[in-house]
Amino acid sequence: MQDSAQLPEIIRAHVLISGRVQGVGYRYATVDTASQLGLTGWVRNLPDSRVEAVFEGARVVVEEMIRWCHSVPPAAIVQEVVTEYEEPEGLRGFEVK
Template identity: 75%
Template sequence: MPNPTPTPKLIRAHVFISGRVQGVGYRYATVETASQLGLTGWVRNLPDNRVEAVFEGAQPIVDEMVRWCHAGPPAAMVKSVVVEYEVWEGLRGFEVRRCE
């Protein structure tokens, strides 16, 4: 009997991106890219000019999205990306959130 294909590990990455990442379409490009990859989560601007995002999904796909964050859309100039791995919550959809 063949072994079933292992289910990929589901993870949650909480990401903080700094540099020229506001006013360049970073949030909307993040929504588009994450949605195309089938990830769930959210993205928002922070008052200190960083962008904050949460990505949930299979580990290889989340890792791909985190790599994308290091470049972002063409007009962005990313200086740093800080990633914190958290407990997966099972979010649905991907949205832009308002800054709190």
């Protein structure tokens, strides 16, 4: 059993992904991957054709998810991933908004 000093630091990343990321299954692949990693948060399309997402979880896992955002799904063409770190809100589950 871990004592609280060894618990992972929980962070929140607010991510904006631009490129060809709408209409290619990007949001649903994001939900699947984030859920598999145990992250909480949400993902949605923006009117300017970007995808916006929030990931909350252990720092190492959130950073893995941000790296994932650069690379998949195969039909997507990611041009830029902009990340801002915010105060975690303690979200539950991961959903498409």
